[in-house]
Amino acid sequence: MLSIKKYAAIDIGSNAVRLLIATITEVENKPTNFKKTSLIRVPIRLGQDVFTEGRISETNCQRMLTAMDAFKNLMKCHNIEKYRACATSAMRDAENNELLVDKIKDKTGISINIIDGKDEAAIIAATDLYSMIDDHKTYLYVDVGGGSTEFTLFSKGKTVTSKSFKLGTVRLLNDTVAEQVWDDAKNWIKEKAKSYDKIQMIGSGGNINNIFKSSGKKAGKPLSYLYLTSYYQLLKSLTYEERIAQLNLNQDRADVIIPAAEIYLSAMKWVGARSILVPKIGLSDGIIKSLYHQETSASENS
Known part of the structure; x- marks a missing residue:
């Protein structure tokens, strides 16, 4: 029995924004294989705005919208089944973070989770670290x-x-x-x-x-x-x-x-x-693994 799935992770960091697309292959009686199909990195550097001015500039808000729209289209082209978008330190501290999150959701349909440091560490721990x-x-x-x-x-x-x-x-x-x-x-x-x-x-x-x-x-x-x-x-x-x-x-x-x-x-x-x-x-790898673990846990409990 062979099962192939495609998941995506969006990591919105203080220095760069990343889209990781992973192919997950399940073969009966064999370990699940996680393969990085594509990784796109855009150096928007939100932290430059937030750590000096307290908010994300209009220029970088527009760059974020453009990047997220591109990510949406790439995920569509790859037939992504599930994705999760996580934002870390810069978005956490930005005065206008909710406004930007709402605008991205409205324009692209992508929902962004702003996570704290504890969540970030837990997601990374979902990788092959153990x-x-x-x-x-x-x-x-x-x-x-x-x-x-x-x-x-x-x-x-x-x-x-x-x-x-x-x-x-x-x-x-x-x-x-x-x-x-x-x-x-x-x-x-x-x-x-x-x-x-x-x-x-x-x-x-x-x-x-x-x-x-x-x-x-x-x-x-x-x-x-x-x-x-x-x-x-x-x-x-x-x-x-x-x-x-x-x-x-x-x-x-x-x-x-x-x-x-x-x-x-x-x-x-x-x-x-x-x-x-x-x-x-990194965080994007952890997002992929946590999405997979959530799905397998839900399947086992259903």
Whole structure:
């Protein structure tokens, strides 16, 4: 018996908006296969508006409408059965978020869920993260975004605790992160980690994925603290233009990658981690998996 479904996830972040289209193949007596069919990323950078002005500008509201209309048409072309659109830190903080959500719903039919940091961490945990975790080890999972960073502590194969901090790359670029936020994140992590002898780091987000790709390492191999430190120093030694030209970084990646590296390195230092694992997962992957889990649970209970 063969069953093929197509789901979509829309991730409305502080730096970029993404549409992930996934093909889900179910074969009797075999594990379900999730294949990324298409990924479209639009660097609207809502956080630039929200973290400096408190609201999304008319220009970016229009860009959002255009992007969502395009996403609607792409989902239609792909015969998407189910989708979910989730908005994170920038949309959470925007004064005009409800107005924009209503306008997008009216113009495109796409319903957007504005989720908090706890929901964001839970959705990401719906990915294959647990399959990568050794039940005998302890991990600090760090997901760095443009507006916030989610920290989740895993031990013995289970989630111990998680917390979101307004410590994001776009916020840092705009100098809107108070020193107290760094202190709060550091103190929270140190407090939660003090009961464990050795902690392994897991990192997710576009920036750490980019750094991992540049390392040339094979999937599943960790990045060392030494490598991440040296790459961070290289990034800082180059101008914005040189990062684009020499490191082949996108324009919207070439600036945020430095504060992202700072966050990962800080977290590694706080727990004494010597390396960081970089599975290629994120919020959009979690949305796909959570949609699938919801459907299978509903089928089993019906």
